[in-house]
Amino acid sequence: MAIKIEHLTHIYNEGMPFEKKALDDINIDVAKGEFIGIIGHTGSGKSTLIQMFNGLLKPTSGNVIINGRDIHGNGVNKKEVRQQVGLVFQYPEYQLFEMTVYEDVAFGPKNLGLSEEEIKARVEYGCKAVGLDESYYAKSPFELSGGQKRRVAIAGVLAMNPNILILDEPTAGLDPKGRNELFVQLKKMHEELGLTIVLISHSMEDVARYVDRLLVLYKGKKAYEGTPREVFAHGIELEKIGLLCHRLDIL
Amino acid sequence: MIRNITIGQYYPTSSSVHELDPRTKILITFIYIFGLFFVNSFIGYTFVALSFFGAVKLSKVPLKFILRGLKSIMFILLFTVALNMFFTRTGNTLFAIGFISITDEGLMIAAKMGIRLILLIVGSSLLTLTTSPIELTDGIESLLNPFTKIGVPAHEIAMMMSISLRFIPILLEETDKIMKAQMARGADFESGNIIQRAKAMIPIMVPLFISAFRRAEELAMAMEARCYRGGNGRTRMNKLCYKKKDGYAFVIATVFIIVCILL
Numbered sequence: 001m002a003i004k005i006e007h008l009t010h011i012y013n014e015g016m017p018f019e020k021k022a023l024d025d026i027n028i029d030v031a032k033g034e035f036i037g038i039i040g041h042t043g044s045g046k047s048t049l050i051q052m053f054n055g056l057l058k059p060t061s062g063n064v065i066i067n068g069r070d071i072h073g074n075g076v077n078k079k080e081v082r083q084q085v086g087l088v089f090q091y092p093e094y095q096l097f098e099m100t101v102y103e104d105v106a107f108g109p110k111n112l113g114l115s116e117e118e119i120k121a122r123v124e125y126g127c128k129a130v131g132l133d134e135s136y137y138a139k140s141p142f143e144l145s146g147g148q149k150r151r152v153a154i155a156g157v158l159a160m161n162p163n164i165l166i167l168d169e170p171t172a173g174l175d176p177k178g179r180n181e182l183f184v185q186l187k188k189m190h191e192e193l194g195l196t197i198v199l200i201s202h203s204m205e206d207v208a209r210y211v212d213r214l215l216v217l218y219k220g221k222k223a224y225e226g227t228p229r230e231v232f233a234h235g236i237e238l239e240k241i242g243l244l245c246h247r248l249d250i251l
Numbered sequence: 252m253i254r255n256i257t258i259g260q261y262y263p264t265s266s267s268v269h270e271l272d273p274r275t276k277i278l279i280t281f282i283y284i285f286g287l288f289f290v291n292s293f294i295g296y297t298f299v300a301l302s303f304f305g306a307v308k309l310s311k312v313p314l315k316f317i318l319r320g321l322k323s324i325m326f327i328l329l330f331t332v333a334l335n336m337f338f339t340r341t342g343n344t345l346f347a348i349g350f351i352s353i354t355d356e357g358l359m360i361a362a363k364m365g366i367r368l369i370l371l372i373v374g375s376s377l378l379t380l381t382t383s384p385i386e387l388t389d390g391i392e393s394l395l396n397p398f399t400k401i402g403v404p405a406h407e408i409a410m411m412m413s414i415s416l417r418f419i420p421i422l423l424e425e426t427d428k429i430m431k432a433q434m435a436r437g438a439d440f441e442s443g444n445i446i447q448r449a450k451a452m453i454p455i456m457v458p459l460f461i462s463a464f465r466r467a468e469e470l471a472m473a474m475e476a477r478c479y480r481g482g483n484g485r486t487r488m489n490k491l492c493y494k495k496k497d498g499y500a501f502v503i504a505t506v507f508i509i510v511c512i513l514l
Contacts, residue, residue, distance in 0.1 A: 056431050
């Protein structure tokens with residue numbers, strides 16, 4: 001099991017007037033090499049959930065077990081966990097800061113304290129996986145287009161060489177072409193590099209085509225789980241919570 | 252972690268303090284600070300503290316919430332107290348090692364300074380806790396209005412203030428997000444010496460500046476798209492006007508300042 005989440009509950013601002021229960025008794029199992037999609041509205045707890053996967057947030061109660069180890073257990077190095085679980089946030093291009101693409105992608109490996117050659121190999125690995133060739137290395141990340149910037153940011157996470165990759169709305173703000181390209185690339189990475197991928201989105205249609213399994217979050221609770229086909233069988237219920245709408249209605 | 256800053260935060264609830272006119276609250280805060288600097292005895296400080304607790308009770312803001320704001324100024328507070336304690340030379344020496352000596356007068360001054368600073372901070376934070384940023388800037392603009400004749404740009408000051416206040420939570424949230432994103436890439440902000448820590452800030456500062464400029468540009472565009480051209484001839488939807496309550500508040504404040512002067 002790559003990721004195992006047991007009875008996870010998270011409450012923001014506990015004991016304050018603005019207390020909010022973001023996640024409520026969540027259980028998730030993700031097998032090694034699986035491509036899983038998590039779907040939910042804004043405010044369903046998606047973004048809180050993904051920060052649990054690499055220990056950026058500590059749950060109010062419950063366990064997060066990554067590759068067989070409880071990440072909040074004694075003597076667990078958070079840096080090591082973050083190396084294993086690559087996390088790509090929403091609009092990751094806003095985290096770019098270096099003068100060149102190469103330097104920016106190298107930030108993660110450098111933090112891991114690797115040698116120069118190793119860093120170079122990691123940068124090449126990351127850039128190649130997202131389809132950036134060497135001609136980009138010396139460019140400033142700020143002069144690239146939106147889609148290219150996002151690839152640089154994803155390459156920066158891949159350069160940590162994680163075996164689990166988590167992406168929060170990776171296609172938000174991209175045009176249909178860029179969106180398609182990115183999904184195809186993710187699928188390729190999943191197949192060729194054997195990565196376990198967790199994809200978070202609010203759009204059922206986008207994700208269903210690529211993932212092995214879907215998980216629907218609703219108001220901090222797990223509502224449905226199964227293959228895309230099984231989940232879509234709950235069409236009427238999904239429509240009720242506003243995650244699906246009939247094409248005819250749009251027309 | 253970064254969201255725990257209470258200075259400048261608004262605590263939404265309904266109380267008689269919240270309903271006061273923002274101008275009243277600003278002026279009374281000034282009177283309070285004036286009174287605080289007038290008193291110089293422990294009886295005086297007790298009186299000011301009691302008045303403050305009375306105002307807190309009326310405002311329905313939990314006292315715990317206000318006191319948490321002190322955490323962020325703990326360092327300055329301790330520094331001031333320590334400085335006064337160790338470097339006051341007058342009075343009877345109680346204790347001395349080398350060039351450092353503690354005198355009874357030094358202790359007295361340090362204690363008074365500490366109390367004064369705490370009361371100053373908690374008192375003024377009560378203003379922002381009970382007044383929303385919009386009310387606050389409206390109040391300041393209206394109070395500064397008479398001075399436009401001598402060239403004080405009242406509207407511009409108020410506009411700048413409301414924009415910066417508006418951006419504080421946004422930038423805090425953004426900082427939090429960027430920090431997390433860099434931590435996910437193995438960045439470490441907590442260990443190392445002071446130079447290493449300063450260097451570790453670069454991956455946060457650069458994206459933060461870029462996004463601040465981007466936001467500023469977008470805001471300027473949005474304001475111009477809605478024909479903003481300064482305060483001249485601008486009308487408002489909610490006009491400020493003094494009510495009976497404000498009168499009572501001013502009476503209480505007057506009594507407060509008189510007692511402060513007498514003590």
